[in-house]
Amino acid sequence: MKQLFPIKHVMGYIFSLVLSVVALAVLMDGITYTVGLAILLICAILQAGTQLFLFMHINESKDTKTSLYLNIAYALFVGLVTIFGTLFTMIWGYN
Missing domain, CATH: 1.20.58 (Methane Monooxygenase Hydroxylase; Chain G, domain 1)
Structure with a gap:
């Protein structure tokens, strides 16, 4: 039980x-x-x-563990690029 x-x-x-x-x-x-x-x-x-x-x-899952971690890393990368790109263009004054 x-x-x-x-x-x-x-x-x-x-x-x-x-x-x-x-x-x-x-x-x-x-x-x-x-x-x-x-x-x-x-x-x-x-x-x-x-x-x-x-x-x-x-x-x-044992077989696709590498691909799962790569997908998470890629999602973090895209999220961070989006956040910092937005901050760069809207707040930090890209001309």
Whole structure:
């Protein structure tokens, strides 16, 4: 019966809820901008990792593990290029 109960998924769900409550507490509390941003970034990275590895089963397939990690790296690259390209053109004054 122990094998049928998904304890990792339940613990991941609780961890996701705790991270969401921490992020909400940062927004409701009156802490400084830098500390709040650092806490939110750490919570976002941990939340993304939890979602990928526990709920999207990224580490369960043995044969296509390299392609999965390459797809994640490519998605991160495209996202970062989009974000920093937008910042470059709209805020940092590309002429």
